[in-house]
Each structure stands twice: as C-alpha cells, then as structure tokens.
Amino acid sequence: MQRNNGYLEKAVIITFCILSVSGCTTAPVTVVQPPVQEAVSVEDTASKNIEESKTLIESGMPGSLVQAKKLLAEADLNNTEQGGELDYIASALLSLVYPYYNNPYGTGVSLKSSIYPEIVETVRDGSVPVINEENTSYFTLMLSSAVVFYSSKSDVHERAAEIADQLLRFSPGSLYPLLIKAKISEGAGNFDESLKDYHAVLEGAEDCYPASFGEAAIYLKRGEYGRAVGILEGLYSSYPAGKEIRDLLIDSYIGTGETGKANTLLEKALSAEPENVELALKKARLSLDSGQIERAEKLTDIFEASRGVSAESLAIRVKILSSKGRYREAEVLFEDHKDLLEGSPRLSVLYAQILIYTGKYDDGLVFLEKELARNPGNRILSEMLLEIYIKKGRWQDALSVVSKLLDDHPSLKIQREGVVVYYTMKLFSKAMVLNEKIINSGDPNLEDYIYRTKLLLNKGLRDTALKELSVWIGKSDLPLERSTLYYYKSLCTDDLEAKKGFLQQALFENLQNLDAITALADLYTQQGEYRKAYRYLKQAVIIDPGNSSIRKKLKNVEKKIE
Numbered sequence: 001m002q003r004n005n006g007y008l009e010k011a012v013i014i015t016f017c018i019l020s021v022s023g024c025t026t027a028p029v030t031v032v033q034p035p036v037q038e039a040v041s042v043e044d045t046a047s048k049n050i051e052e053s054k055t056l057i058e059s060g061m062p063g064s065l066v067q068a069k070k071l072l073a074e075a076d077l078n079n080t081e082q083g084g085e086l087d088y089i090a091s092a093l094l095s096l097v098y099p100y101y102n103n104p105y106g107t108g109v110s111l112k113s114s115i116y117p118e119i120v121e122t123v124r125d126g127s128v129p130v131i132n133e134e135n136t137s138y139f140t141l142m143l144s145s146a147v148v149f150y151s152s153k154s155d156v157h158e159r160a161a162e163i164a165d166q167l168l169r170f171s172p173g174s175l176y177p178l179l180i181k182a183k184i185s186e187g188a189g190n191f192d193e194s195l196k197d198y199h200a201v202l203e204g205a206e207d208c209y210p211a212s213f214g215e216a217a218i219y220l221k222r223g224e225y226g227r228a229v230g231i232l233e234g235l236y237s238s239y240p241a242g243k244e245i246r247d248l249l250i251d252s253y254i255g256t257g258e259t260g261k262a263n264t265l266l267e268k269a270l271s272a273e274p275e276n277v278e279l280a281l282k283k284a285r286l287s288l289d290s291g292q293i294e295r296a297e298k299l300t301d302i303f304e305a306s307r308g309v310s311a312e313s314l315a316i317r318v319k320i321l322s323s324k325g326r327y328r329e330a331e332v333l334f335e336d337h338k339d340l341l342e343g344s345p346r347l348s349v350l351y352a353q354i355l356i357y358t359g360k361y362d363d364g365l366v367f368l369e370k371e372l373a374r375n376p377g378n379r380i381l382s383e384m385l386l387e388i389y390i391k392k393g394r395w396q397d398a399l400s401v402v403s404k405l406l407d408d409h410p411s412l413k414i415q416r417e418g419v420v421v422y423y424t425m426k427l428f429s430k431a432m433v434l435n436e437k438i439i440n441s442g443d444p445n446l447e448d449y450i451y452r453t454k455l456l457l458n459k460g461l462r463d464t465a466l467k468e469l470s471v472w473i474g475k476s477d478l479p480l481e482r483s484t485l486y487y488y489k490s491l492c493t494d495d496l497e498a499k500k501g502f503l504q505q506a507l508f509e510n511l512q513n514l515d516a517i518t519a520l521a522d523l524y525t526q527q528g529e530y531r532k533a534y535r536y537l538k539q540a541v542i543i544d545p546g547n548s549s550i551r552k553k554l555k556n557v558e559k560k561i562e
Contacts, residue, residue: 045075046075046077046080046083049071049072049075049077049083050077050082050083050086052068052071053068053071053072053077053083053086053090054086056068056071056090057086057089057090057093057139058138058139058142058171058174058176059174059175059176059205060093060097060142060174060175060176060177060179061175061176061204061205061207061208062094062097062098062101062205062207062208062209063205063207064205065090065093065094065098065103066090066094066101066102066103066104066105068086068087068090069087069090069091069103069105069106069108070105072086072087072090073087073105078108078109079109084108084109084111085111085114085116087105087108087109088108088109088111088114088116088117089108089116089139089142089143090108091103091106091107091108092108092116092120092143093142093143093146095107095120096120096123096124096143096146096149096150097146097149097179097210098208098209098210100209100239100241100242100245101207101209101239115131115135115140116139116140116143119131119140119143119144120143122147123143123144123146123147123150124150125150126147126150126151126153126156127147127151127156128144128147128156128159128160128163129143129144129147131144138167138170138171141163141166141167141170142167142176144160144163145160145163145164145167145177145180146180147160148160148180148183148184148187149183149210152187154188157184157187157188160180160184161180161181161184163180164177164180164181164184165177167180175200175201175204175205175208178197178200178201179197179198179201179208179210179211181197182194182195182196182197182198182201182211182214183210183214185197186214186217186218189345189374189375190374190375191218191221191222191375191377191378192375192376192377194214194218195215195218195377198211198212198214198215198218199215202215209235209238209239212231212234212235213231213232213235213242213244213245213248215231216228216231216232216235216248216252217248219231220248220251220252220255221345221346221378222345222375222377222378222379222380223255223345223349223378223379223380224379225252225255225256226256228248228252228255229249229252229253229256229258232245232248232249232252233249236249243269246265246269247269247278247279247282249265250262250265250266250269250282251282253265254282254285254286254289259286259289259290262286263286266279266282266283266286270283277302277303277306277307278303280299280302280303281299281300281303281310281312281313281316283299284296284297284298284299284300284303284313284316285312285315285316287299288316288319288320288323293320293323296316296320297320300313300316300317300320309337309340310340311340311344311346311347314333314334314337314340314347315346315347315350317330317333318330318333318334318347318350318354319350321333322350322353322354322357327354327357327358328358330354331354331355331358334347334350334351334354345371345375345378345380345381348367348371348378348381349380349381349384351367352364352367352368352371352381352384353384355367356384356387356388356391361388361391361392364384364388365385365388365392368381368384368385368388369385372385379405379408382401382404382405383405383413383414385401386398386401386402386405386414386417387417389401390417390420390421395421395424395425396425398417398421399421399422399425402414402417402418402421405418406418406434412438412441412443415434415437415438416438416447416448418430418431418434419431419434419435419438419448419451420451422434423451423454423455428455428458428459431451431455432455432459435448435451435452435455436452439452446481446484446485449468449469449472449485449488450484450488452465452468453465453468453469453488453491453492456468457491457492462492462493465488465492466489466492466493469485469488469489469492470489472485473485473486473489479509479510480509480510482509483506483507483508483509483510483513483516484506484510484513484515486502486503486505486506486509486516487502487503487506487513487515487516487519489502490502490503490506490516490519496523496527499519499523500520500523503516503519503520503523504520507520512543514540514543514544517536517539517540517543518536518537518540518550518553520536521533521536521537521540521553521557522553524536525553525556525557525560530557530560530561531561533557534554534557534558534561537550537553537554537557538554540554541554
C-alpha cells in the first residue's frame with residue numbers, strides 16, 4: 001500500500017508542474033489522499049493459517065489433511081516449530097489411516113523431542129500408546145485411536161473406543177471419531193451399528209475411502225456380494241495400490257460367481273507376489289469352486305504349513321469334505337477350531353449348513369438364533385433359519401422370517417419358500433400373488449406349477465387349472481415332470497373316466513409315480529374293482545415298503561377280495 005501511495009504523489013507533482021508551465025492553473029491544486037488501511041502483520045497471518053490448519057486436521061478426513069499440509073507449505077509455515085508439528089501430525093494421519101490417498105506435500109519433517117513419532121511407532125506395532133495427562137490433546141488422541149487399523153485385539157479396540165468417546169467430547173461434530181467407532185463395531189460383528197457410522201462419515205466426506213472399504217467388507221461378510229463389488233470396483237480404480245481392496249474384490253467376484261474376473265485379478269496379483277500364501281489360499285478357493293479339489297487341497301496345505309489354520313482355510317477344508325458327503329468329519333473339524341467361528345459370518349454359515357446336513361436341526365436353531373441376535377442383518381443366516389423352521393414345521397416362526405426377507409429384494413428361492421409358508425398358513429391370496437410373480441419371472445419350475453394348480457383349485461378355478469396344466473405339459477420335454485402334471489390334471493375333474501385317463505397317462509410317463517398309483521387304487525376301490533385296486537397297491541408297496549397308509553389300504557382290499 002505504501003508503494004502505491006508513492007506513485008500517486010509523483011503523478012500529482014508532475015501534473016501540477018505541467019499545468020503551471022502552460023498557464024492553465026489559476027488556483028492551488030488540493031491533493032486528496034486515499035484512506036490508509038491498517039496493515040496486517042506477518043505474525044497475524046501466520047497465526048490465522050496455523051489455526052485454520054488445526055481445524056482442518058481436527059476433521060481427520062483425507063482431503064482436509066492434504067489441504068492443511070498445502071496451507072502450511074504455501075505459507076512456508078511447515079519449517080516453523082508449530083507449523084512443522086502440525087505438518088507432521090497431518091502426514092502421520094495420512095500414513096496411518098489413508099496410505100493410498102494422493103499426498104503431494106511430503107511426509108513432514110522429523111520432530112526432535114516430540115511425543116508424536118513415538119505414538120506413531122507404537123500404533124504401527126498394534127498397541128495403544130500410553131500418554132500422560134500433560135501430553136493429552138485432540139491430536140495425540142487422534143493418532144492413538146488409529147491403532148484400530150493395526151490390531152484386531154478386543155482389548156485394544158476397547159481402549160480405542162474410549163479414546164473415540166473422548167474425541168467426540170472434544171469435538172462433537174467431527175467425523176474422525178465416527179470412523180474409529182465404525183471400525184470397532186465392524187470388528188465386533190455389530191454390522192448395523194457400523195454401517196450407520198460409516199454412512200454418516202461418507203455423507204460428510206466422500207473421499208474417506210476406509211469408510212467405503214468398511215461398508216464393502218460388511219456387505220461381503222453378509223453375503224451381499226453384488227453390493228460389495230459395486231463399491232470395491234470403484235475403490236480399486238481410484239486406489240490400484242490398495243492390496244486389501246484388491247483382495248476383497250477377488251473374494252467378492254468369487255461370491256458373485258464372476259470367476260473369470262476373480263481369476264484374472266488373482267493371476268495378476270500372484271505374478272507380482274508369487275510367495276504370497278494368502279493369495280495361494282484364494283487360488284485354492286477358486287480351484288475348489290471349479291471342481292479342482294486336489295489342487296485346492298494342495299494349495300490349502302501350503303498356506304497352513306506357513307500360517308496355520310485360518311478362518312478361510314477352515315472354510316475350504318469344510319467345503320471339500322462337504323463335496324464328498326463327509327459331513328460328520330466336517331463337524332468334527334469345526335469342533336476342533338471353534339475359536340475361529342467367533343466373528344466369521346462365512347464360517348457361521350458353513351457350520352449351520354453342516355448341522356442341517358447332519359440332521360441336527362435343534363442344534364442348528366440354537367446356533368442360528370444366537371448368531372442372528374448378534375448380527376440381525378445377516379441375510380444368509382436368516383435364510384438358513386427359515387429353512388430349518390420349514391423343515392421342523394414351525395410355521396408361525398417361518399412366517400415372521402420370510403415376511404422380513406421378502407421385504408428386502410427377495411430371491412427366487414425366498415419367493416418359493418414364501419409361497420410354501422403362505423399356503424400352509426392358509427394365506428392363499430398372498431401365496432397367489434407371490435406365485436404369479438414366480439410364474440411370470442420366466443424361470444418357473446415344477447413346484448411352481450404345482451402350487452399354481454393348488455391355488456387355482458382352492459379358488460374353484462378348475463377349468464383355468466386344466467388349461468394351464470395342458471400348456472405346461474406341452475412345453476415340457478421331461479417325462480417325470482409331465483407325469484406329475486398329469487396327476488394334478490386328475491385333481492381338476494370329478495369325471496371318473498377323465499380322472500382315470502389322466503392317471504394312466506401319468507403312469508405312462510413314469511411307472512414309479514406313487515401318487516398316481518395310489519390314486520388309481522382308490523378309484524378302483526370306490527368302484528368295487530378290488531382286484532385292480534389290489535394290483536396297484538401291491539406295486540405301491542414295492543415302491544414304498546415303509547408306507548403304513550398304503551399297507552393298511554392293501555389289507556382292507558385283501559379282505560374285500562376274500
């Protein structure tokens with residue numbers, strides 16, 4: 001401002017002289033000086049930049065940390081004692097929490113006689129730093145809580161949770177403590193709570209990729225592979241150096257059945273890291289899914305020789321045994337490694353499946369209800385619980401579970417189970433609506449046609465049922481399927497001759513159709529043709545010798561013949 005005033009004064013003097021020489025000046029010229037602005041001191045500017053940098057760092061989000069470093073660098077404050085310390089804190093947080101985020105402003109200067117480097121080193125070792133009251137500040141707490149990204153120990157997470165609560169008391173609106181709490185909830189298997197906090201963080205800072213990664217990890221654990229892939233593909237595109245992102249994306253591709261994509265990504269990773277036994281284990285899983293059981297076993301052996309039994313290797317072992325029908329051995333394997341079940345939704349699913357395969361439905365119920373109490377959002381476990389409720393005939397419980405599953409993007413399998421539950425509970429209108437959706441989906445099966453026929457008969461629409469059955473029979477090229485449909489045609493008429501014709505056609509397609517055989521025996525019994533009924537009932541006993549109902553009918557017919 002002083003420099004501009006000097007130029008102005010010179011200009012006024014020169015103009016005055018020119019006017020004097022030419023004789024045009026008749027009165028003295030009054031020079032009006034512009035108001036003098038109050039100068040801002042260098043110290044005030046530096047102080048303002050320091051405070052702004054502190055605020056940016058306190059937010060704890062990656063973009064804010066880089067912005068703080070930029071502000072300190074451009075103001076040449078990163079070489080001062082206070083600015084250098086802030087620059088180091090921002091660098092340390094970026095390194096600890098956001099290692100893949102683009103940071104063009106360096107790693108900060110090495111601080112002598114400072115507590116911060118010691119905190120960073122302790123955190124990287126997976127331990128919570130011990131900080132005395134004198135050194136407790138928002139920044140020491142921030143750095144200390146980052147330990148959740150370096151340790152999964154419950155005691156470490158408990159201490160980190162306390163630190164996160166302290167941070168929230170310091171700064172209630174900060175997103176960073178929510179990120180820490182979300183990570184802790186995820187580790188404890190409290191996925192609903194974790195997702196809520198991750199979502200809150202991402203609403204305020206889309207660039208907080210650990211929150212997006214955490215979301216994807218939870219969806220993967222819940223078996224929502226498509227949702228996980230959608231997030232991870234974007235993350236991997238933005239952060240190709242992120243090995244954990246890559247590894248989770250491989251798992252998600254395997255989950256969605258995109259084995260080609262999984263294999264391409266895995267082979268690329270293995271070429272760069274041929275000694276990585278974790279990748280070898282993923283290759284084992286892919287090999288198993290493609291039916292290469294021996295190769296899967298060898299790769300799993302390699303992993304376990306180096307790392308011991310892990311949740312993933314146990315899952316592969318169990319799946320190998322299950323593929324061979326050796327369910328009891330799989331159950332014993334689980335019993336030997338029960339500690340790995342804790343906190344592993346994938347193993348929980350496999351364990352529940354083994355209990356179902358071995359017929360231990362009561363044990364399966366206890367286990368599933370306990371797991372779902374911890375993680376009510378796990379869709380796969382809910383589907384398995386529904387399966388057991390149906391098998392045990394606990395229809396009211398099945399109704400409660402299936403209603404929730406149908407509200408949340410139901411699969412064709414769940415829709416079919418919904419029809420079974422609604423029909424059994426005599427909720428015929430609901431069953432009909434659901435069954436029509438399945439029929440119109442373009443991928444109906446025999447069971448869907450059967451329930452369609454039952455529902456039409458329940459409404460008294462016999463002619464409609466007959467017409468539809470004729471259409472389905474015409475489309476089917478499977479004799480067993482046609483046989484079943486002919487049997488159901490017999491249920492759509494009271495005309496005894498027509499009924500006999502449909503049943504005989506059913507046996508022409510499949511001589512072992514027990515329903516058609518016993519139905520014909522009943523018809524001949526009603527008409528007093530006991531010898532014909534006897535022949536059919538003898539055939540039925542050969543097919544199902546343990547059926548007491550058929551044996552009873554046979555004895556009654558024998559008495560009539562005598």
